[in-house]
Structure formats: C-alpha cells, structure tokens
Amino acid sequence: MEKLHYQNYRIYAENICVDYNGKVALYDANLRLKPGQICGLVGMNGAGKTTFFNALTGFVNISKGKIRINGESLRSAQKDQTIAYVPQSEGIDSQFPVNVWDVVMMGRYGSMNVLRCPRESDVQAVKDAIERVDLTDFLSTPIGNLSGGQRKRTFLARAIAQRASILLLDEPFTGVDIRTEKLISELFIQFKNEGKTILLSTHDMIHVREVCDLVLLINKTVVAYGETSEVFTPENITSTFGGISPDVLFGPES
Amino acid sequence: MEFFLFSSINTFLTDPLTHDFMRKALFMSSLVAAVCGFLSSYLTLKGWALMGDAVSHSVMPGVVVAYALGLPFSLGAFIFGVGSVALIGFVKQKSRVKEDTVIGLVFTGFFALGIVLVSKIKSNIDLHSILFGSPLGISLSDVKQTVLISLLVVILLSVFRKDLMLYCFDPRHAKTVGINVHFLHYLLLTCLSLAAVVGLQTVGIILVVAMLITPGATAYLLTDQFDNMTIISVLSAIISSLIGIYCSFWFDLETGGSIVLAQTFIFLFAFLFAPRYGIFKFKKLFAGYKR
Numbered sequence: 001m002e003k004l005h006y007q008n009y010r011i012y013a014e015n016i017c018v019d020y021n022g023k024v025a026l027y028d029a030n031l032r033l034k035p036g037q038i039c040g041l042v043g044m045n046g047a048g049k050t051t052f053f054n055a056l057t058g059f060v061n062i063s064k065g066k067i068r069i070n071g072e073s074l075r076s077a078q079k080d081q082t083i084a085y086v087p088q089s090e091g092i093d094s095q096f097p098v099n100v101w102d103v104v105m106m107g108r109y110g111s112m113n114v115l116r117c118p119r120e121s122d123v124q125a126v127k128d129a130i131e132r133v134d135l136t137d138f139l140s141t142p143i144g145n146l147s148g149g150q151r152k153r154t155f156l157a158r159a160i161a162q163r164a165s166i167l168l169l170d171e172p173f174t175g176v177d178i179r180t181e182k183l184i185s186e187l188f189i190q191f192k193n194e195g196k197t198i199l200l201s202t203h204d205m206i207h208v209r210e211v212c213d214l215v216l217l218i219n220k221t222v223v224a225y226g227e228t229s230e231v232f233t234p235e236n237i238t239s240t241f242g243g244i245s246p247d248v249l250f251g252p253e254s
Numbered sequence: 255m256e257f258f259l260f261s262s263i264n265t266f267l268t269d270p271l272t273h274d275f276m277r278k279a280l281f282m283s284s285l286v287a288a289v290c291g292f293l294s295s296y297l298t299l300k301g302w303a304l305m306g307d308a309v310s311h312s313v314m315p316g317v318v319v320a321y322a323l324g325l326p327f328s329l330g331a332f333i334f335g336v337g338s339v340a341l342i343g344f345v346k347q348k349s350r351v352k353e354d355t356v357i358g359l360v361f362t363g364f365f366a367l368g369i370v371l372v373s374k375i376k377s378n379i380d381l382h383s384i385l386f387g388s389p390l391g392i393s394l395s396d397v398k399q400t401v402l403i404s405l406l407v408v409i410l411l412s413v414f415r416k417d418l419m420l421y422c423f424d425p426r427h428a429k430t431v432g433i434n435v436h437f438l439h440y441l442l443l444t445c446l447s448l449a450a451v452v453g454l455q456t457v458g459i460i461l462v463v464a465m466l467i468t469p470g471a472t473a474y475l476l477t478d479q480f481d482n483m484t485i486i487s488v489l490s491a492i493i494s495s496l497i498g499i500y501c502s503f504w505f506d507l508e509t510g511g512s513i514v515l516a517q518t519f520i521f522l523f524a525f526l527f528a529p530r531y532g533i534f535k536f537k538k539l540f541a542g543y544k545r
Contacts, residue, residue, distance in 0.1 A: 110431030
C-alpha cells in the first residue's frame with residue numbers, strides 16, 4: 001500500500017537531510033515529481049542545489065529522510081540507469097583526452113559487460129543521441145576543442161544515450177550560445193512528451209518562467225514548492241535570496 | 255668509415271647484452287617502466303601525482319618490517335602503502351588541515367619511520383639500494399616477484415581500463431550508471447602501491463614517483479585520445495629505461511637516476527615541440543608553411 005504511494009512519482013524525496021562532517025548543507029527537503037514534469041531548482045550559491053543533486057544521484061549519503069525513484073531504492077535506480085546527470089561546465093575537466101563519441105558512449109557503460117565493449121545497439125544509441133543534439137560533424141573532436149555550448153550538448157547526448165527517464169541538469173543554460181539554448185529548450189519539450197522527468201538548477205529566472213512547470217525554491221531547505229505561476233512570486237524569491245528583492249535580480253517589470 | 259660507424263653502433267647496443275646482469279636489468283626495467291607508465295596516465299588525469307609521491311615513500315617501513323619478519327617485501331610495502339592513504343583520508347576528514355599538508359605530513363612520517371627502522375633492525379638491508387634502486391643486482395626470486403606483481407597490475411588495469419577512465423573523468427556519472435566508485439578508488443590505490451613496490455627495485459623509493467608521473471605528463475602533451483595517451487605513456491617509459499640503462503653501462507652513471515633523467519628529457523622534448531600543446535606549436539608552423 002505504502003509502496004504504491006511512492007510509485008506514482010518518478011522522484012519522491014521526503015525530509016532529506018545532508019551534512020558534510022557535521023555541517024548541515026540541506027535539511028527537511030521534500031520533492032515529488034511525476035513523469036513529464038519539468039521542475040526548476042532555484043536558490044543562491046551554497047543554498048544546497050548541488051547537494052540536492054548529489055543526494056539524488058547517490059553521490060553523497062543522506063543522513064535522514066527517504067528517497068524513492070519510481071518507487072524503488074536509489075541503488076536499484078542506479079542499476080537500471082534511471083537517472084542521468086548533466087554536469088555544469090565547471091564540473092568537468094575540459095582538457096581530459098576524450099572526444100565527443102567517447103563521452104556519449106559513457107552513457108552506455110552501465111548496461112555493457114564488465115569490459116565495456118560496445119554492442120551494435122550501443123553504437124546505434126550513441127549515433128542517435130549525437131544526431132539529436134546536432135553534433136554529428138564533431139564525433140571525433142576532443143572535448144577541449146568544443147565551445148561551451150557544444151560541450152553542454154555532448155553531455156546532454158550522453159544522458160540521451162543512457163535512456164534515462166530522469167534527467168538532472170546542473171545549470172544547463174549557463175555559458176551556452178543562443179543556438180544551444182534553443183536546442184536545449186526544444187529537447188526539453190520532446191523529453192516532456194516522452195514522459196521523462198527533468199530537474200534543472202538555474203540562476204536565470206527568465207528560463208524558469210519559460211521552461212519549468214514547477215519550481216522548487218531552496219535555501220538550505222525548501223522555501224516554496226509548486227506550480228511556477230503560483231510559487232514564483234516576488235515574496236518567495238526575496239526570502240529565497242536572503243532578502244534581496246527580485247527587482248535587483250531580474251529587472252523591475254517582474 | 256660508414257662501416258666503422260655502423261659496427262660501433264652495433265657494439266654500443268649489443269655489447270651490454272653479453273652480460274647476464276645487463277639482460278636482466280634491461281628486461282626488469284622495461285617491465286617496471288611499462289607498469290608504471292600504464293598507471294601514470296591515470297594518475298596524471300586524476301590529479302594524483304602527490305598521492306603517488308606519498309604512497310611510494312610510505313612503503314619504506316613496510317619493506318623493512320617485511321625483511322625483518324622474513325615475509326615477501328611486496329606484502330609489507332603494500333600494507334603500508336594502502337595504510338598511508340587510509341591515514342591521509344582519516345586525518346583530512348577529522349581535522350581542519352588541508353589535504354596537501356596532510357599528504358606531506360603523513361608520508362614524511364612514514365618515510366622517517368622506515369629510515370629509523372633500517373638503522374635499528376640488524377639486517378642485510380642496504381639502505382642505498384632501497385633509496386636509489388639496484389637494477390643491476392636483482393636476485394632471481396626478486397625477478398619472479400616483480401614479474402608476478404607486474405602481470406597482476408597490468409591485468410587489473412586492462413580489465414578496468416574504461417571504468418577507471420570514467421572514474422577519473424566523471425565519478426558522479428559513474429555512480430549514477432551503477433558503477434562501484436569505491437571499488438575503483440581502492441583498485442587504483444592498490445595498483446599504485448603495487449607499482450611503487452616494483453618500481454622501488456629499479457629506480458628506488460625516491461625516484462619511483464618520477465616513473466609514476468613523468469610518462470603520463472609527457473603523453474598528456476602529445477595526444478587528445480585516452481587510448482593513445484596510455485600507449486605513448488608506456489612507450490616513452492620503456493624507451494627511457496632502455497636509454498637510461500645503456501647510458502649507465504657505457505658512461506658509468508647511476509642507473510635509477512639515468513632512467514629518470516631520460517624520462518625528464520623526453521618530457522622536455524614534448525614540452526617544447528609537442529604539435530598542439532608544445533611551446534613551439536609545430537602544427538601551426540607547418541600549417542603556415544603550406545600556405
């Protein structure tokens with residue numbers, strides 16, 4: 001009975017707490033996302049956005065609370081490659097000696113044998129993913145030679161190749177060109193129609209209004225959560241950003 | 255004249271091979287260089303150069319204790335190598351001291367313990383050969399041990415080649431697709447300790463760290479492809495050890511030092527002339543010339 005309750009949600013996080021050596025980074029955070037929902041994660045630097053992602057990917061252990069992915073534990077979600085993580089640009093070493101093909105192929109590693117030998121289906125999945133992000137001409141380009149936008153698309157392709165049903169994106173719109181920005185927005189609509197669930201963190205308030213159905217405002221804990229139109233109010237934003245008014249953040253017309 | 259030149263090159267190359275100890279030294283050093291070179295590309299990319307330094311120094315007391323107890327010295331070295339890393343992790347987590355400080359603190363402590371133990375335990379351990387290596391005086395049992403350990407490391411690194419690459423590149427992604435990141439972490443550490451153990455014999459504790467860092471750094475300047483990087487790293491390490499040993503034979507130089515110096519020169523060459531990342535970017539020069 002209880003399990004059925006979780007199963008309605010792609011992501012079900014209840015009262016999760018994370019602390020690093022006794023320092024609290026996130027406490028009593030809740031999040032419930034269903035298939036096809038796009039949720040924006042908004043907060044200041046150090047508000048716990050990355051920590052939230054870390055908890056959902058299992059990269060840090062939660063000290064309290066409960067996380068269920070499709071009604072199952074995090075471990076089984078990892079085994080099924082349910083969650084894909086698209087890192088922010090600073091999160092990766094852009095000088096690492098790998099090319100676009102190599103990176104996208106990493107999305108398939110979880111379903112390969114122990115030697116990670118690509119099968120025909122893996123090669124096809126990688127090809128398709130690279131085509132969807134429009135990087136077919138850059139297959140063997142080292143990631144160090146790509147622009148910021150192209151690199152972002154490479155990692156997005158990796159998530160596509162992984163065939164994950166949940167995408168976690170850390171600052172997907174930061175440091176990208178307009179073309180990439182448009183392509184990402186279009187992909188989000190496609191993902192939504194495919195029933196994928198997306199959680200993205202962003203600094204850019206305009207993107208939240210444009211692409212997100214839901215917003216999660218956090219400042220060490222959840223400040224507000226709900227439909228973008230209802231939650232994204234000047235009062236809520238002000239309290240999320242520690243008293244700074246939204247006028248300062250994104251212009252007086254807001 | 256031409257014949258004379260050819261025959262003297264021939265003598266230069268083949269003369270040392272008539273000596274049994276030279277054949278053994280050439281074989282052993284190439285093997286060790288290959289193992290360290292293989293590992294080196296991972297350490298450079300993971301940013302573990304200092305960790306390599308720490309582990310290679312920390313194995314010292316392990317070697318001494320193992321000798322004193324009559325155990326295989328690789329066992330002692332391995333325990334202390336992994337122990338030092340565990341200790342570094344523990345101290346870092348439980349105190350406010352920064353990581354590089356902790357690393358420096360722990361490994362010098364271990365190293366000092368090793369030196370004190372050598373002076374205290376009455377044995378036939380030659381401090382000089384531990385510190386600087388003695389590839390020309392390796393015993394048969396040492397050869398067997400080194401070959402076994404080297405094979406083990408090469409097999410482990412080959413099997414988990416791609417996982418380790420992913421672990422160095424993006425551990426969080428590795429975790430999300432269900433790859434055991436902790437296992438890979440300790441696998442890399444284990445290989446590092448084992449490589450330090452085999453490297454200890456040819457170039458000694460002090461210079462083994464060069465074998466673990468320099469070939470990877472050289473290869474990093476020469477390619478943008480991970481597999482090529484591994485190959486270049488291994489090849490440059492093997493070539494260096496051959497050059498080093500020949501030079502030490504003909505010019506009567508310290509062997510370990512010569513090997514490392516050869517590696518350093520190859521790095522310097524790459525640093526100056528690497529097509530894309532060298533100081534003089536030859537690719538650009540040629541591109542301009544063609545036009």
